[in-house]
Amino acid sequence: MSLKTILAGSVFAMASFAASMAGATTIGFSQVGSEGDWRPAFSKNMQDTAKDYDVDLKFADAQGKQEEQLRAVRAFIAQGVDAIIIAPVVVTGWDDVLQEAKDADIPVFLVDRDVEVKDKSLYVTRISADFNLEGRLAGAWLAAASKGTCKIVELQGTTGSAPAIERKKGFEAIISQFPAMEIVATQSGDFTTEGGKKVMEAFIKSTNNLDGICASFAHNDNMQLGAIQAMKEAGLKPGQDVLMVSVDYVPAIKDALAKGEANASVELRSAVGGFIYPVVLDYLKNPHELDKWIVIPSDLHTAKD
Amino acid sequence: MVTERKNIDETWLNRLKGSRAIWPLLALAVILIVDGFISPNFYDIRIVEGRLFGNLIDILYRATPTAIVALGMAVVIGTKGIDLSVGSTIAIAGAIIAWRIHAGDSHFAILLMALGAGIACGVWNGFLVAGLGIQPIIATLILMVSGRGIGMLINLFYGGTDPSFESALLQGLSTGHIWLIPTRIIVGLAIFAALWLVLRKTALGLFIEAVGGNAAASSLAGVNARIIIFVAYIVCGLLAACAGVILTADTHTSDPVSVALYIELDAILAVVIGGGSLAGGRIYLGMTVIGALVIQALTTSILISGLPPEYNLIIKALVVVFVLLLQSKNVRALFSKKAARPSP
Numbered sequence: 001m002s003l004k005t006i007l008a009g010s011v012f013a014m015a016s017f018a019a020s021m022a023g024a025t026t027i028g029f030s031q032v033g034s035e036g037d038w039r040p041a042f043s044k045n046m047q048d049t050a051k052d053y054d055v056d057l058k059f060a061d062a063q064g065k066q067e068e069q070l071r072a073v074r075a076f077i078a079q080g081v082d083a084i085i086i087a088p089v090v091v092t093g094w095d096d097v098l099q100e101a102k103d104a105d106i107p108v109f110l111v112d113r114d115v116e117v118k119d120k121s122l123y124v125t126r127i128s129a130d131f132n133l134e135g136r137l138a139g140a141w142l143a144a145a146s147k148g149t150c151k152i153v154e155l156q157g158t159t160g161s162a163p164a165i166e167r168k169k170g171f172e173a174i175i176s177q178f179p180a181m182e183i184v185a186t187q188s189g190d191f192t193t194e195g196g197k198k199v200m201e202a203f204i205k206s207t208n209n210l211d212g213i214c215a216s217f218a219h220n221d222n223m224q225l226g227a228i229q230a231m232k233e234a235g236l237k238p239g240q241d242v243l244m245v246s247v248d249y250v251p252a253i254k255d256a257l258a259k260g261e262a263n264a265s266v267e268l269r270s271a272v273g274g275f276i277y278p279v280v281l282d283y284l285k286n287p288h289e290l291d292k293w294i295v296i297p298s299d300l301h302t303a304k305d
Numbered sequence: 306m307v308t309e310r311k312n313i314d315e316t317w318l319n320r321l322k323g324s325r326a327i328w329p330l331l332a333l334a335v336i337l338i339v340d341g342f343i344s345p346n347f348y349d350i351r352i353v354e355g356r357l358f359g360n361l362i363d364i365l366y367r368a369t370p371t372a373i374v375a376l377g378m379a380v381v382i383g384t385k386g387i388d389l390s391v392g393s394t395i396a397i398a399g400a401i402i403a404w405r406i407h408a409g410d411s412h413f414a415i416l417l418m419a420l421g422a423g424i425a426c427g428v429w430n431g432f433l434v435a436g437l438g439i440q441p442i443i444a445t446l447i448l449m450v451s452g453r454g455i456g457m458l459i460n461l462f463y464g465g466t467d468p469s470f471e472s473a474l475l476q477g478l479s480t481g482h483i484w485l486i487p488t489r490i491i492v493g494l495a496i497f498a499a500l501w502l503v504l505r506k507t508a509l510g511l512f513i514e515a516v517g518g519n520a521a522a523s524s525l526a527g528v529n530a531r532i533i534i535f536v537a538y539i540v541c542g543l544l545a546a547c548a549g550v551i552l553t554a555d556t557h558t559s560d561p562v563s564v565a566l567y568i569e570l571d572a573i574l575a576v577v578i579g580g581g582s583l584a585g586g587r588i589y590l591g592m593t594v595i596g597a598l599v600i601q602a603l604t605t606s607i608l609i610s611g612l613p614p615e616y617n618l619i620i621k622a623l624v625v626v627f628v629l630l631l632q633s634k635n636v637r638a639l640f641s642k643k644a645a646r647p648s649p
Contacts, residue, residue: 035562156614159614159615159617160615185611186613186614187608187614188614188617190563190566191563192560192563192564192566193556193557193558193560194552194555194556194560194563194564194565195563197555197556198367198604198608199608201363201367202360202363202605202608202609203608205344205347205359205360205363205609206344206608206609206611208346209353222560225469225556225557225558226556229480229555229556229557233354233480234353234354234358235353235354252469252558
């Protein structure tokens with residue numbers, strides 16, 4: 001055990017010496033995996049923008065497994081990197097490895113998801129988008145576009161998932177400020193085009209062809225794209241008869257925005273290296289207490305921009 | 306009560322109770338009646354954009370892909386097998402459609418390619434089960450877990466950033482209509498009729514049920530069990546690909562990660578609700594379709610009910626348990642015994 005510690009220590013010393021010689025900052029980044037469209041784009045952006053900040057990025061893909069991720073973080077500690085960025089696979093089970101990083105004087109930054117640890121000082125801060133803010137932004141746009149009077153149908157994400165819960169909460173927080181805005185029907189479309197289409201088909205029947213409905217709010221673009229198809233097949237004009245607002249800003253929704261079939265989409269940024277690296281490098285230069293959560297601002301796109 | 310009258314009643318009731326068909330149909334009827342209370346205009350059928358339009362049509366429309374997959378599943382279950390890979394087959398067929406449309410092939414050729422992919426998936430499963438003798442649940446699990454990955458790899462062939470597409474032919478088959486009737490319902494009926502002819506007007510159905518009932522005995526009787534099982538998986542793969550064409554064209558995009566997620570479970574459930582036994586030896590095509598309709602009627606009612614989505618799966622599970630209890634001979638016997646026991 002002690003031999004291991006000594007070995008790790010000496011490796012750390014040599015590595016940090018080597019790093020200081022090279023001049024570049026060495027950062028270890030443990031990514032969840034490469035599922036979906038957004039995460040690979042996020043990984044690629046982190047790798048691409050590393051050069052701009054003179055960062056030597058050590059990238060580790062955990063393939064969705066926490067044990068893989070713990071191994072990667074311990075390897076970063078042994079290598080003596082200057083800082084560690086973790087996009088956690090799960091929220092629990094982090095106390096031990098974060099303590100090890102703290103003992104080795106390596107600051108840890110969280111991106112994307114959160115962790116639950118007893119001692120919040122084990123990590124410097126979390127830098128991520130805020131699902132709740134995305135919901136609020138969609139709600140604020142809709143309140144302005146409908147002048148505060150709107151009956152809304154909502155396509156929820158996968159029941160119980162963090163983005164579904166927070167986007168709903170944020171959206172409701174805004175529309176609750178307007179007495180004439182209300183959600184009249186809400187169902188889960190499981191974040192898929194297929195799900196969004198099925199749910200919208202049912203809404204069209206249960207609301208007599210969306211009679212009196214002024215907007216559709218979808219927790220992601222894929223569901224909204226399905227809803228657009230369902231409405232077109234029922235002879236409705238999405239974007240004109242009904243305001244369409246959703247979250248993600250995927251390529252297909254850009255086309256829909258251009259065609260006027262969708263009205264607004266809140267962007268879930270994958271190009272976040274430009275937000276993350278400055279925070280990390282600034283902290284390394286001048287270590288000080290940071291807020292436990294630094295929110296990356298969201299952006300809302302319409303047909304015009 | 307007059308004895309004669311009682312006898313007539315009993316035979317009529319017994320015949321009704323003895324019929325497999327009655328319980329799933331009863332379940333379907335109950336669900337539809339409850340829907341009438343939930344939503345007063347539930348039974349309305351209008352003509353919109355040149356096709357029939359209404360909740361009842363929606364149930365038929367949305368049940369069609371599940372029913373097609375379930376028919377293939379019924380054939381495989383008839384051999385005492387199971388095919389967990391139907392969802393993955395759908396994902397692969399869908400990915401091939403989007404890929405080849407981006408490559409600019411003729412859409413009719415693409416339709417054949419997608420169906421060919423389904424056959425290839427069936428050949429793979431059949432090879433593992435009939436050729437290597439691997440347990441069906443394990444053999445088809447391989448394609449189940451890898452198939453969606455294969456679909457994602459196919460998406461990468463053309464960049465994979467935006468796999469959406471337009472195709473008059475494929476969307477005609479999926480979301481189009483002939484006269485007033487949605488094409489996919491006609492496609493589903495045609496597949497049902499073709500499968501019925503193949504199974505019931507040739508000896509194939511008999512062979513499959515013989516192999517499923519007792520493989521050793523049917524081998525002794527001269528039936529080549531391996532070839533029969535092999536064919537069953539190919540039929541299942543082909544039908545899954547048919548559903549894949551409908552589902553992929555429906556959403557105008559290939560989404561291998563989530564298209565037809567858990568459809569294998571719905572398909573197995575449809576077979577079981579239709580009275581099929583996982584022990585094999587029986588294929589009930591018509592009842593399997595009824596089973597698929599029960600599942601979709603339930604889904605549609607949950608969607609229009611306005612209940613929070615947190616309840617969806619619980620309600621579905623409760624209704625399924627209820628239907629299966631109705632079908633269970635033991636449970637029915639328990640109740641008739643109680644009814645028959647003289648009160649003290």
